């Protein structure tokens with residue numbers, strides 16, 4: 001099963017150092033890692049650096065893959081919709097990226113499966129420009145999944161989704177990671193989603209890694225105070241699962 005580890009990873013935009021010194025333990029396939037932290041902390045920059053879309057110091061070590069860096073897929077936060085294409089065409093284009101343009105029956109089966117799994121098969125022949133924000137976000141997820149990456153970096157993939165779709169997509173990703181052995185990193189602002197769906201959590205603050213480890217060890221009252229500047233409690237819900245309850249901001 002694929003795994004990755006980050007050593008001394010950093011990134012710059014011009015002279016601005018947006019990220020430095022990110023070291024992680026081995027992140028294994030089959031698990032979901034949340035990447036959390038305040039606005040402008042460097043979460044998207046970390047993903048772009050792992051995906052090779054920005055340069056900088058450090059190394060992304062990949063193990064147990066014979067595909068190399070192209071096995072990493074980055075699903076950006078903002079996906080500019082190409083209004084000319086239908087949903088189906090855009091997912092087909094994503095499926096063929098980097099593998100030649102000849103379309104096989106297998107490609108069409110894969111697209112049908114991914115659209116059905118995300119329950120957007122009814123949108124297949126709608127233009128991207130006609131979709132709602134949440135529908136577009138689901139199409140972006142379909143475009144990422146149809147490529148069958150071994151390492152998937154999802155930048156706030158549920159930010160435009162309603163409550164039902166949020167838990168459906170995250171539950172689906174968790175099951176898919178276990179089933180396929182994919183390593184999934186998800187940037188999230190909803191820490192309750194991290195607690196519920198993510199095995200491990202990395203905290204980025206001010207362009208540095210502030211903490212990492214099993215999610216329940218990382219999301220603590222002290223971390224919420226220091227990094228997020230909120231007074232909050234972690235309480236067990238009626239099902240015994242931990243929930244973050246925010247009381248106030250610290251000014």
Ligand SMILES: Nc1ncnc2c1ncn2[C@@H]1O[C@H](COP(=O)(O)OP(=O)(O)OP(=O)(O)O)[C@@H](O)[C@H]1O
Pocket residue numbers: 013016018037038039040041042043044045046
């Ligand atoms: N293309 C760019 N050029 C210059 N600076 C950038 C660029 N993209 C991001 N930055 C800066 O890098 C820093 C980190 O941004 P990044 O997008 O990684 O944060 P983030 O943690 O993903 O934030 P958010 O939660 O708000 O999405 C910010 O100060 C941002 O202004």
